[in-house]
Amino acid sequence: MNVGESFNYWVVMILMMNGLYILIAHGNLIKKIIGLTIFQTSVFIFYISMAKVTGAIAPIIEQNTEQTNLLYSNPLPHVLILTAIVVGISTTALALALVIRIKRAYGTVEEDEIQDMDAHP
Amino acid sequence: MESYIHIIILCFLLLTSFAIVRMRDLFSIVMLMGVYGLLSASFFVLMDAVDVALTEAAVGIVISPLLLLSTLAATGRYEKKKRQQPFLALIVAVFTGALLIYGTLEMPPFGSADTPANRHVASYYINQSYAETGIPNLVSSVLASYRGYDTLGELFVIFTAGAGVLALLGLKIKSPKKSRSTVLPPSSMSRHHILRIVSKMLIPLILLFGLYVQFHGDFGPGGGFQAGAIFASGMALYAMIFGLQTTMRVFSRAWLEFFAAVGLLLYGGTGVVSILSGKNFLDYSVLSQSPTDAQHLGILLVELGVGITVASVILLVFMFFASHMTKVSE
Numbered sequence: 330m331n332v333g334e335s336f337n338y339w340v341v342m343i344l345m346m347n348g349l350y351i352l353i354a355h356g357n358l359i360k361k362i363i364g365l366t367i368f369q370t371s372v373f374i375f376y377i378s379m380a381k382v383t384g385a386i387a388p389i390i391e392q393n394t395e396q397t398n399l400l401y402s403n404p405l406p407h408v409l410i411l412t413a414i415v416v417g418i419s420t421t422a423l424a425l426a427l428v429i430r431i432k433r434a435y436g437t438v439e440e441d442e443i444q445d446m447d448a449h450p
Numbered sequence: 451m452e453s454y455i456h457i458i459i460l461c462f463l464l465l466t467s468f469a470i471v472r473m474r475d476l477f478s479i480v481m482l483m484g485v486y487g488l489l490s491a492s493f494f495v496l497m498d499a500v501d502v503a504l505t506e507a508a509v510g511i512v513i514s515p516l517l518l519l520s521t522l523a524a525t526g527r528y529e530k531k532k533r534q535q536p537f538l539a540l541i542v543a544v545f546t547g548a549l550l551i552y553g554t555l556e557m558p559p560f561g562s563a564d565t566p567a568n569r570h571v572a573s574y575y576i577n578q579s580y581a582e583t584g585i586p587n588l589v590s591s592v593l594a595s596y597r598g599y600d601t602l603g604e605l606f607v608i609f610t611a612g613a614g615v616l617a618l619l620g621l622k623i624k625s626p627k628k629s630r631s632t633v634l635p636p637s638s639m640s641r642h643h644i645l646r647i648v649s650k651m652l653i654p655l656i657l658l659f660g661l662y663v664q665f666h667g668d669f670g671p672g673g674g675f676q677a678g679a680i681f682a683s684g685m686a687l688y689a690m691i692f693g694l695q696t697t698m699r700v701f702s703r704a705w706l707e708f709f710a711a712v713g714l715l716l717y718g719g720t721g722v723v724s725i726l727s728g729k730n731f732l733d734y735s736v737l738s739q740s741p742t743d744a745q746h747l748g749i750l751l752v753e754l755g756v757g758i759t760v761a762s763v764i765l766l767v768f769m770f771f772a773s774h775m776t777k778v779s780e
Contacts, residue, residue: 333453334559339551340460346547347467354539357529359476359521363483366514367467370490373506374463377497382568383453383561387498388588389670390580400563402498403572404588408597411589412604414505415675415760418514419611422767425521426618429774432525439530 337378344371356440358428362421369417373410380406456496463489474529480518487511500671501589504663508679513764516686520771584742585668585749593673594749594756598732601752602717605759609714612763619770621703642691649691656684664757668746674753678760685761686768694772703769706762713759720751 344367351364385400388407428438435443466486470479487510494503558565575592585591593601664677689697720732727736734748735741 333457335554335557336457337460337560338554338557340464342547342550342554343464344467345550346543347471349546350539350543351471353542354532354536355529356532357476359518359525360479360529363470363479363518366483367470367486370486370510373502374460374490374493377494377499377502378560379565379567380499381497381561382563385498385563387500387671388576389500390586390588392586401576401588403568404575404592405572406567407499407502407589408593410499411502411505411593411673411675412601414502414509415679416604416607416611418509418517418679419608419763419767421514422517422771423611423614423618425517425771426615428521429524429771430618438525442530 338375341371341375341378344368344374358431358438358440359425361440362424362428365424366417366421369413373413376406376410379403456493459489459493459496463493474531475527476522476529477519477527480515480522483518484511484515487514501587501673501676504671504676505679508676508683512683512686513679513768516690516768517771520768520775523775582741583745583749585745587668587670587672589671590667590673590749590753591745594752595734595745598721598752601756602721602732605714605717605756608763609710609759612710612766615767615770616707619774621770621773645691649687653684653688656687657681660684660761664753665750667753668749674756675760677757679764681757681761682764682768685765689768689772694769698769701765703766706766706769710759710762710766713755713757713762716755716758717752720748720755 348364348366348368348371351367352361355361355364380403382400382402385402388401388404390401391399431443432438435446437443463486466482466489470482470486473479473482487506491503491506491510494500494506562568575588575596579588579591579596580586583591583595585595660677660681663672663680664674667673667677685697685701720734722731724733724736725731729736732748732752734744736744737747738744
């Protein structure tokens with residue numbers, strides 16, 4: 330079995346698990362959001378890797394060309410991920426705004442300290 | 451040779467992500483997130499996803515680290531040290547990762563053309579869409595025409611997220627009144643002459659490039675999402691160098707809120723026009739006699755709506771975050 334055939338997918342899974350690990354193991358809310366961003370980017374890389382066709386060009390139709398049967402990469406995952414990136418940054422911004430409000434209300438962004446304060450008000 | 455470059459970039463991505471897991475200094479982590487964004491943008495170029503790369507370059511390298519940095523200014527730079535090692539999290543992550551990697555063994559090999567993902571509706575887009583819409587950039591025609599409903603929904607998500615940020619964070623700086631032309635307080639960057647002069651030369655070019663990406667998106671890589679992100683990052687650079695108040699003289703809060711809604715209304719209004727003419731929602735064929743002209747016009751309007759909303763929402767969000775940063779530093 331050729332390593333190059335699924336190397337992209339393996340990297341995606343390892344990146345994804347790095348994001349998941351940060352999300353579970355770290356208590357700092359900003360670090361958690363960074364973990365989510367890494368998780369999210371790994372999904373982007375997964376989709377874009379699936380769209381790639383060997384020997385193909387970017388999905389913009391060549392108009393002035395003699396060649397017929399030009400191969401194009403799959404445009405559909407590109408569309409999905411293009412919008413997902415901008416939606417992702419908006420939702421990240423919303424999460425960061427929540428973190429700022431939590432900091433103002435509790436004086437900390439560490440998860441265990443916040444839970445302590447909730448338990449013993 | 452080209453087939454090895456993406457493997458090297460992926461290895462760098464892995465290294466960066468492991469460094470992010472290990473480090474406790476959040477400031478360095480945010481800088482590494484910028485590197486991470488640059489690496490993934492380069493990876494997208496190698497994968498032929500030029501439109502995605504443009505977006506990731508503007509969002510992942512500029513806007514995301516900026517927002518994270520301004521949050522750090524309000525919450526503190528260092529992560530608290532852990533008491534115990536989280537073995538359970540490690541076990542969960544390794545186990546899930548092993549299962550997922552086992553799952554990828556059944557995936558079709560990377561780069562093959564006849565996978566289910568590439569055969570289904572994608573080959574229709576590649577073979578038919580140029581004849582149907584007359585637009586060479588397949589990503590633009592799929593985004594704004596074939597999947598117009600999806601894009602409208604995503605634009606709503608962006609708008610709502612922007613409204614949520616505005617509701618959660620109050621703006622700490624009042625917009626300066628037009629009539630009062632007093633001298634504004636200098637920003638913290640105002641003494642860095644090289645930064646000022648270089649950015650003065652670069653900012654018009656960045657904004658011009660944003661407009662080019664917006665209106666040339668039918669023929670080359672580009673479109674509303676990319677243009678909005680590029681335009682907003684150019685203005686964010688201006689705000690950093692010349693101060694938030696100077697920027698708000700040009701783009702006041704009220705105008706940005708207005709434009710965020712205008713973009714969405716332009717998109718939705720295009721759909722309503724086609725309903726009123728007796729066709730389906732977002733059916734562009736009513737806009738002109740010739741079908742390709744109608745598609746051109748419809749996609750142009752819709753992409754313009756996307757660009758206006760994305761640029762205004764990102765700029766608004768940046769201003770709200772940045773106004774909290776100045777409050778802390780005072």
